[in-house]
Amino acid sequence: MQQTDEPVSLWQKIRKGDKEALFVLYDDMYFHLVRYGLSVYADSDLVKDCIGQLFLKIWDRHASLNDVENVRSYLFTFLRRTIVDHLNAKGRTASVMLDIHAEEGTEASYEEIIIARERDEEMNRDLRNALNALSPKQIELIRMKFFENLSYKEIAHLNSQSVKTSYNTIYDAIKVLRLKLKM
């Protein structure tokens, strides 16, 4: 039933010039691409910029696009190349890339991403310590709240717990974090 929304069929539609399909694909893939992009190079403004360019490029040449079997990994590879080109154009060589995951096509974990974004050495160390002080469950809930932008209601539902419990868990976790970060 959901067949029409599969990335592959969206891709087919884009090749035929269906702009709406491009937007749907963008919407479906945005967060995956941001996360993958951040694991290639942990600069969110640059990554967002590159994702935009990537989709504009796809649209520009939609008529001459090839058939793609795995749209997701195609987009990941394409994004990675866009980021590298971008860095080279800016005079920063690809050697400054973080490349948390050497392997192409895998997204870094939430903790890896937020740690990599902290360029300040002391802050970076403090953040590692702070995350170590939290339970996996706490980190998971923080990720849902701040990274996935879910509501307390959604988080409670996904974790089969009450809204109050979700709220309290997140509240306590942030308090621990900011104390460890000396904020």
Place this chain on the structure above:
Amino acid sequence: MDFQPPGPEDFLCDESFLRFCGGEYADTLFWNNWVKENPEYAGVVDKALRLYDMLNAGQGNSKEQLAAMKDAIGRREKFQRMLSHDGKAKVVRIKRPWMRYAAAAAVVLLVAGGSMTYLWKKRAATGLLAYEYYTVAKSRKTIVLPDSSVIMLNENSHLSISKDFDSEHREVTITGEAFFDVKHDQEHPFIVHTSEYRIRVLGTSFNVKSYPGSHGTETGLISGKVEIVPNGDDAKDRIILRPNEKFVLERERQPSISNTHSATVAVSKGIVAKIKLDTLTRHAPETAWARRKMEISDETFEQIALKLQDWYGIRVIFASEEVKQYRYTATFNDETIFKALQYLKQSYPFNYRIEQDAIVISRS
């Protein structure tokens, strides 16, 4: 009683504060004001914002990014149509449209003053400091400004609200088409910038049409008084419009003989013309796009709200479950959304409050 002063976690667990972090206008207004009134918490709020940026990994809002991309594609296509019309289609580079949004988010923090230095400094480099609204094909959007002026954006349009817009500094920039209903304030003129001229307004309603690549720019005045000031101005070239007059600036493309690029130069010619009102409704055809005939027969307010939301492009939120169930029967002939709400109110009272991009309905 032991009173604990709020820490960053108290702010970060608040849904409204998180919407502010995400750049939502209504919440931004609220939190900017709040910090102004409670300067002692500026430092804590600053820390909360810093933590938010860290935990969110600076992802931004996918909906806004998507709107920016739609806009970029729309502009690119329009540009390409223009070029291919001239018989020389080429690849056009759009200059980093993505940064607009980063910039829009920066404004949020800038307005709040020196306290929220972190995110603001980080994003200031992108330069553009304004709230941006985009509409794509077949969509429209109603925006209510802090001075309670109302702007309805037609499709494929872009509205930029200057960063320091408030009741004293009222300036916006429009590309595309919009209907303005400006709050009267003799002291503080409302200024609308277009690519060719600016419109100085003292309180009035009017329609502006200024699509890039079209044949010209048109400003039609419905009521009140506006002044058209050419860009790069010269006081003596000003034109004053009276109600039911419109100013039409035509762009004529003339081939330039200068060199091999065979570029065209735009020659502009402005005229003031009468608006021809519809003989039956007395409405100006220029604003027909912003109005709509709507039949409602014994429907709940909740159902009606969906229709209004759909047509006018503004969110309708109910603060009361009870009001949702009110039932109305009505026929609207070409009304703006506010007229429509006024009529409904008369037959079964409720209150409504307007926020930037939402109308909040509550019990009277």
